[in-house]
Amino acid sequence: MPQPLPSLASLRSFEASARLESFSKAAQELNLTQAAISQQIRLLEDRVGGELFRREARHVKLTDLGRLYLGLTVGALREMESAFETVRALARPNALVVKTTPTFASYWLLPRLSRFQQAWPMASLTVTAVESSNGQFDGVGDVAITTGQDQWRGFLTTKLFDIDLVAVASPAVARRTDLGPFLAGNTDAIIHTMKRLDDWAMWCLGAGVPNFHLDQGTILFNSALSYSAAEKGMGIVIAEEAMIADQLAAGSLVEVHSARVPSGRGYYLLEPDHRARKLIVDAFIQWLQQEMGVTKSSLAQRRGLGLAVGQG
Structure with a gap:
């Protein structure tokens, strides 16, 4: 039986952190705290069953598993964002x-x-x-x-x-x-x-x-x-x-x-x-x-x- 999908908050936190190579910069972009971003990433890694990032002093880097997951999910995330913006546009006067x-x-x-x-x-x-x-x-x-x-x-x-x-x-x-x-x-x-x-x-x-x-x-x-x-x-x-x-x-x-x-x-x-x-x-x-x-x-x-x- 398929496992429940990760939350959209976890996916957005993952994509932003991967793109910016920083949990703190991702937190600023998403208007969250760094602790909240870290928690979302940990939840996602627990769901996936492996590390998605290597934590370094001032940056984070995607692991091989992280790069694979980013490649598989970023397109779907962009499509969801596009669908949301289209529906918002339709609702405007x-x-x-x-x-x-x-x-x-x-x-x-x-x-x-x-x-x-x-x-x-x-x-x-x-x-x-x-x-x-x-x-x-x-x-x-x-x-x-x-x-x-x-x-x-x-x-x-x-x-x-x-x-x-x-x-x-x-x-x-x-x-x-x-x-x-x-x-x-x-x-x-x-x-x-x-x-x-x-x-x-x-x-x-x-x-x-x-x-x-x-x-x-x-x-x-x-x-x-x-x-x-x-x-x-x-x-x-x-x-x-x-x-x-x-x-x-x-x-x-x-x-x-x-x-x-x-x-x-x-x-x-x-x-x-x-x-x-x-x-x-x-x-x-x-x-x-x-x-x-x-x-x-x-x-x-x-x-x-x-x-x-x-x-x-």
């Missing part, structure tokens, strides 16, 4: 909790969010960037914004826009890219995105050019990292056009080819279908759709002007 992907948060939402805050200064806003698994989000939060193909159960869904794929790079990389060899698949200046490994194949098929395989170029974890790497001159990346609208307008990223390929995916707004919509949520959704309209108009105007290879 005019609270708005938005979940989205790191790329949408970094490249689209945050550059525009001050305009919402100016319109709603009393809003208590929490933005959580999470790597969704197969586009699945739990119901914690007021709204979620993610990519997919409208596959979410338990949510009201609104499509914000379709995703078109474009091949982009920094102006310097675009200028030195020889289009002929590039279209023949002869370049290693390629950035692949681990979370979207099919994007190059999809774009190449739509553009009618040979595919670039994973043994060519660099693989980065998510789109936010890939776009940042492209801006810094690491190579050519397949980007979701709307996500880099600001970079295209500013000229930090430019198209290396005119092909714009529909991905079959879209960005969607998700709301739990069992929850009444709050006033602040309604205001955020209206603002979001207005800002999306501005992005779409900007991209359409850019296309109408024929701005493509190497043009800002």
Whole structure:
């Protein structure tokens, strides 16, 4: 039969003492006495059945057992703290909790969010960037914004826009890219995105050019990292056009080819279908759709002007 879990007080005392290498500093951080910290550690060591710290004159050091236990518990402790802060945020007046992907948060939402805050200064806003698994989000939060193909159960869904794929790079990389060899698949200046490994194949098929395989170029974890790497001159990346609208307008990223390929995916707004919509949520959704309209108009105007290879 599993043993009862240690108290949260013991775990917090253990984590702080391990991080600060001091019971007294941990006591100051947690607003406790050093004696209370020492007692919590002793209780935890009794429960574990071995020493977690070596006591030295002015410091404490983790034992091998302590390092193992810290590695196994610190992630769970952070998740509990995050869950608590999320629930606290939901309980505030005019609270708005938005979940989205790191790329949408970094490249689209945050550059525009001050305009919402100016319109709603009393809003208590929490933005959580999470790597969704197969586009699945739990119901914690007021709204979620993610990519997919409208596959979410338990949510009201609104499509914000379709995703078109474009091949982009920094102006310097675009200028030195020889289009002929590039279209023949002869370049290693390629950035692949681990979370979207099919994007190059999809774009190449739509553009009618040979595919670039994973043994060519660099693989980065998510789109936010890939776009940042492209801006810094690491190579050519397949980007979701709307996500880099600001970079295209500013000229930090430019198209290396005119092909714009529909991905079959879209960005969607998700709301739990069992929850009444709050006033602040309604205001955020209206603002979001207005800002999306501005992005779409900007991209359409850019296309109408024929701005493509190497043009800002």
